[in-house]
Amino acid sequence: MFSGVRGLMLDVTGVLYESGGCAVPGGPAALQRLRERGYKVVLVSNESTQPTSVLVDKLRGLGYSYLTVDDVITPVPAVIDVIRQRSLNPHLLVHEQVVQEFDCVLQEAPATCVVVGDAEDNFSYARLNAAFSCLLNMPHPTLFSLGRGMYYRHGAALRLDVGAFTAALEAATGVTAEIIGKPSSLYFHSALKRLGLQPSQVVMVGDDLQGDVVGAREVGCRAVLVQTGKYRAEWATHPAPTFVARDLAHAVARVLEDAGDGY
Amino acid sequence: MFSGVRGLMLDVTGVLYESGGCAVPGGPAALQRLRERGYKVVLVSNESTQPTSVLVDKLRGLGYSYLTVDDVITPVPAVIDVIRQRSLNPHLLVHEQVVQEFDCVLQEAPATCVVVGDAEDNFSYARLNAAFSCLLNMPHPTLFSLGRGMYYRHGAALRLDVGAFTAALEAATGVTAEIIGKPSSLYFHSALKRLGLQPSQVVMVGDDLQGDVVGAREVGCRAVLVQTGKYRAEWATHPAPTFVARDLAHAVARVLEDAGDGY
Structure with a gap:
């Protein structure tokens, strides 16, 4: 196997x-x-709610003591690379903890793309409307989504992830998001x-x-496929996993x- | 014509x-x-942000003085009829101004359907998660959406409407909404x-x-198709309208x- x-x-x-x-x-x-x-x-x-360095520090604190930022790929640095390569100016619908990471590509000019990350409580009606209006007003609407995940497990509960809000913006604008992430x-x-x-x-x-x-x-x-995290029993019979592990x-x-x- | x-x-x-x-x-x-x-x-x-009687009072105040509630069909009374006919118990993701309208069908028991209306600022991350969890936990997930509209015009701005949030819940749960409304x-x-x-x-x-x-x-x-409201110029060439009016x-x-x- x-x-x-x-x-x-x-x-x-x-x-x-x-x-x-x-x-x-x-x-x-x-x-x-x-x-x-x-x-x-x-x-x-x-993961797009915190800078990669903060994520790595957390993992080190949990016992993964040998990890460094070079061991991890996350979507925020990846989308910043793409934005820089294409000379775009982003409107951000992301978690407040990663806003600062985008300082290097933000310009004082009309936005030419929207970036949606896992914004958690920042997914307010007002902020979703702002991202929506921004897309409608762009000559060439460009929407980046930091993943397609629909939900994740937090403690005992499942919470909506970036994919669900991306689906809302796609439905409302007719724009198909470019996924920067799995x-x-x-x-x-x-x-x-x-x-x-x-x-x-x-x-x-x-x-x-x-x-x-x-x-x-x-x-x-x-x-x-592991049975920790957001695992759902009905997935066990899906043909895609080579193996299902506890x-x-x-x-x-x-x-x-x-x-x-x-x- | x-x-x-x-x-x-x-x-x-x-x-x-x-x-x-x-x-x-x-x-x-x-x-x-x-x-x-x-x-x-x-x-x-x-319109699902206010009771039909409030909407009619507003219209009367704007000069449509001969209107009564019998002249208007709105989705809130319509979905309440459906809920009553099927003996369901709703979880509400609706505007606070219409919550009370549902008193007649609300039971103290686990919800057996979710109703999404135009909730405006009630479309918070916490409330969307609550509706999402509720659907995931139902043996027979039932989602009613009070329309499929993606946006409407409010003053100078376009705002996201119930259809966009319904699309998010549909994408995250795999449940197809039943539309109660146009x-x-x-x-x-x-x-x-x-x-x-x-x-x-x-x-x-x-x-x-x-x-x-x-x-x-x-x-x-x-x-x-009238050119007031949310009208967009590109719609003028669509074959569906019999006529486009100012x-x-x-x-x-x-x-x-x-x-x-x-x-």
Whole structure:
């Protein structure tokens, strides 16, 4: 099932830790084991409520002590690259904690694109209207969405994610969003480039059926669906996961076992 | 173009008055003229931010002095009828001004349907999450949307309408909303029943291309698109309107002229 694997792409929220909670049991040890056995690992997140450095600090505090920002791909730096390459000026519908990250590309001029991230409480009626008006007034409406995820688990509850609000703006404006994040193939390919591996050598581990599992399969990777995070029982029978694991440690154990590397 | 017309269905917001403003010029006189000439008229609105009686009082204050609640069809009483017929218990994501209207069908038990109306500032992240969770937890998820309109004009600005938030909930839950309002055929048919006329005898006048014009054409009525309200120039070339009028008075004048009734 996992022969020939040389690297893993790991989702963060719901896989390494539960949103609003702790690291998943055995998570830090599992990641350490992969490193010891020489597997390449990159964290591929759609987390857009905090700067990458803050996310990494949090993960280090939860026991993933060897991680650095170079181990993580997140959509905020990725969209800033795209905005810079295309000389655009963004209108932001993002979390207040990441607004400052965009200082380097913000200009005092009419916006030429809208960026929607997971804005949480910033998804107010007023702010959604502002983004909507902005798109309507653009000669060439451009909408970037930092992922397509519809919801995530926070503590005991499921919360709406950026994908749902992107769907609202798409429906109201007729504009199709460009996704900067999973399940975009471009995003998975930048993770593969970071690993320096071919898709056939890489396993994606995630808790989102569409964003993580289906997205990774589409670029030719194998994929493990974990039952932590936002996992829903009806997903177990979906054909896309190569394997359904209880959690990250179970996923890693199975990959190492199949490769003859034992856990 | 308008031969054989015996009745009109009129949209309210953007046709009789501008949201946040006054009656459209010549509107009250045009409606009075239709009555004098013996045309049947019913107002068919997707307005769900206020009780029908408040809406009618507002219209009377704007010069439409002869209107009563029996002249108007709005989605809130319509959805309450449906909820009662099916013995459902609603979770409400509606404007605070209409919450009380639902007292007659609210039970102290888990919700068995979600009702989304134009909630304006009530479309907060917390309330959208509550409606979303509610749908996920239902054995038979049922979502009623009080219309499919994506936006409306309020003063100088366009604002997101119930359709955009319905699209978000549909995308996140996989549930398809039942529309109680335009462009639902059932809704147009209740208006035709109120008029006691056949579709071929009726003209719809509205400012929403999809909700008013396309919706009315689909049940066999003719339709006038007015250039007040949320009108957008690119709609003028759409094949659906039988006629594009400057405003209500222009629409009424043209209908009466064609019928040989002069304005």
